[in-house]
Amino acid sequence: MFELSYNQETVHKLLEASDKPLKAYNILFETQKLGIKSPTQVYRALDKLIELGKVHKIESKNAFVACSKINCSNQNSTFFLICDLCENIIELEDQKINKQLNKTCEKYGSKYKNHTIEISGTCSKCH
Known part of the structure; x- marks a missing residue:
């Protein structure tokens, strides 16, 4: 089992708590008070979360959502x-x-x- 970094965990929890897809800069705004200071940190966390199947990018909205499945089998x-x-x-x-x-x-x-x-x-x- 892969252990998430602090930034990955923070971004993932924010997306799980959100009832709407969030754009990267909205994620940055919401996580700045928690120590995430730059867009690069957000994008790196999102990239890894997508790779792990924990987050999906909604292309038409250029936004992100937490995967609704516990063990996402539909990454591709x-x-x-x-x-x-x-x-x-x-x-x-x-x-x-x-x-x-x-x-x-x-x-x-x-x-x-x-x-x-x-x-x-x-x-x-x-x-």
Whole structure:
């Protein structure tokens, strides 16, 4: 088991406590009083947390969320439902979609390394 550094643990706890995705500079602002002083420290922590499968980057928002799974098995295959109004994010795992993507790639003679699918709309609370 890999032990998180102080900065990684601090960033991870902040993301776990947040009900919305956070941008790197929001993370920096929130963690400055805890000793994280530079964007580089935040980005290094985020990079390692992503590598460990504890955090995901939401590309469309250029923001980050804590993984909602205890043992994330979908580091290379991630699906998100993103509410445009409240920014609620639901992380999904769907083996049927993964299999279909593999079949589609094989059909074209390609292999994918990883993918992130982000579906935006409105959640059940907002519509």
